[in-house]
Amino acid sequence: MKDLKLAGLTSEKKTSSIEVNGVTIGGKEIILMGGPCAVESSAQMSQSAETVKKAGGKILRGGVFKPRTSPYSFQGLGREGLNYLVQAAKEQDLLCVTEVIDAQSLDLVVNNVDIIQIGARNMQNFELLKLAGKIDKPIILKRGLSATIEEWLLAAEYILAAGNPQVILCERGIRTFEPSTRNTLDLSAVGVAKEVSHLPVIVDPSHAAGRRDLISSLSKAALAAGADGLLIEMHPNPAEAVSDGPQSLTPEQFVQLAGELGVVANSVDRVYVCAGQRDSDTLESLRAEINNLDQNIIGQLATRMQLVRKIGEQKRLDRVKDSNREKEIMQRLVDLAEELQLPSELVKRIYPLIFEFGVQSQIKTRVAQDRDIEQPFFSAGSK
Numbered sequence: 001m002k003d004l005k006l007a008g009l010t011s012e013k014k015t016s017s018i019e020v021n022g023v024t025i026g027g028k029e030i031i032l033m034g035g036p037c038a039v040e041s042s043a044q045m046s047q048s049a050e051t052v053k054k055a056g057g058k059i060l061r062g063g064v065f066k067p068r069t070s071p072y073s074f075q076g077l078g079r080e081g082l083n084y085l086v087q088a089a090k091e092q093d094l095l096c097v098t099e100v101i102d103a104q105s106l107d108l109v110v111n112n113v114d115i116i117q118i119g120a121r122n123m124q125n126f127e128l129l130k131l132a133g134k135i136d137k138p139i140i141l142k143r144g145l146s147a148t149i150e151e152w153l154l155a156a157e158y159i160l161a162a163g164n165p166q167v168i169l170c171e172r173g174i175r176t177f178e179p180s181t182r183n184t185l186d187l188s189a190v191g192v193a194k195e196v197s198h199l200p201v202i203v204d205p206s207h208a209a210g211r212r213d214l215i216s217s218l219s220k221a222a223l224a225a226g227a228d229g230l231l232i233e234m235h236p237n238p239a240e241a242v243s244d245g246p247q248s249l250t251p252e253q254f255v256q257l258a259g260e261l262g263v264v265a266n267s268v269d270r271v272y273v274c275a276g277q278r279d280s281d282t283l284e285s286l287r288a289e290i291n292n293l294d295q296n297i298i299g300q301l302a303t304r305m306q307l308v309r310k311i312g313e314q315k316r317l318d319r320v321k322d323s324n325r326e327k328e329i330m331q332r333l334v335d336l337a338e339e340l341q342l343p344s345e346l347v348k349r350i351y352p353l354i355f356e357f358g359v360q361s362q363i364k365t366r367v368a369q370d371r372d373i374e375q376p377f378f379s380a381g382s383k
């Protein structure tokens with residue numbers, strides 16, 4: 001692809017992550033963003049924020065300027081809606097994102113939200129892209145309805161070239177001949193974009209499918225395909241939504257899906273942190289979940305110890321301890337802890353113990369092994 005001077009990857013820069021107020025997009029952690037298509041009321045946004053928080057989501061979405069296909073459809077609450085969005089995000093300590101459609105809406109939201117979205121219909125609004133390039137806020141750039149991946153990346157290049165390095169690509173389905181879904185989610189676009197560009201890529205399965213029954217499977221497929229995050233529509237009462245009701249998840253479905261993302265994330269060497277789904281947060285249910293987690297932690301430690309012993313079998317007894325390897329593991333885990341907002345001190349205290357027991361176990365394995373090798377020699381005459 002030509003002209004990807006800034007969006008294209010180089011030998012030094014294969015991936016880039018975007019750090020926004022304590023949330024890293026494009027790191028190890030999968031970032032979940034959710035909320036209604038359009039901001040309708042203060043109560044609707046408060047309930048949505050509560051659900052996003054419960055699901056382990058980090059970012060609340062909500063449109064206040066709506067570029068609708070029909071001029072007679074709801075066009076958004078503007079400034080009033082912006083206040084509801086910002087307030088609800090604040091209540092739950094979430095970040096927020098909203099779409100801008102022109103210079104005025106950009107001006108209005110730029111100092112209030114954490115992330116700005118440029119929607120599919122404006123992907124090639126080059127003047128808007130240039131304006132987005134002049135601000136110091138991350139931009140989610142949705143792929144246009146009929147845009148090739150190259151056109152999408154060149155749109156990102158406009159923002160980058162104008163001076164804003166914080167671009168997050170968002171695949172949201174493209175127009176094909178298939179009428180069963182609103183659009184066709186192009187999951188290969190995630191891989192292709194990542195092959196040619198260093199920018200983080202997220203997926204919006206809601207606008208792609210246009211129907212809520214497909215959102216769960218498409219979200220998981222998106223993670224498997226390498227997406228760094230998900231942007232999912234959820235409404236406290238989808239039947240009453242002023243826009244995109246049929247594709248919006250209910251709060252229960254949203255939390256359930258979030259609870260299922262962790263295993264998919266782990267299978268592709270990523271992390272999704274969500275305190276699981278419970279009917280209600282009773283002391284008993286919370287403790288049951290902790291018991292379950294503790295069991296997993298011990299199980300994983302046992303597997304780790306087995307691997308450490310296997311490594312021990314391959315090493316010389318005088319080279320059992322490898323300080324460089326330990327340092328490298330520690331650095332990686334401290335970085336991960338910081339990304340997951342876990343005190344890095346915890347990792348710094350636990351891991352030396354884990355290493356120590358690993359090394360001891362390797363020494364024992366080696367000594368036993370060496371004895372076994374010598375055994376036939378000693379036992380030959382005695383039998």
Ligand SMILES: C=C(O[C@@H]1C=C(C(=O)O)C=C[C@H]1O)C(=O)O
Pocket residue numbers: 307308311320321322323325326329354355358359362
């Ligand atoms: C497992 C190894 O041996 C030792 C134990 C380590 C561990 O527990 O991760 C790391 C380095 C070594 O001190 C290894 O060399 O990789």
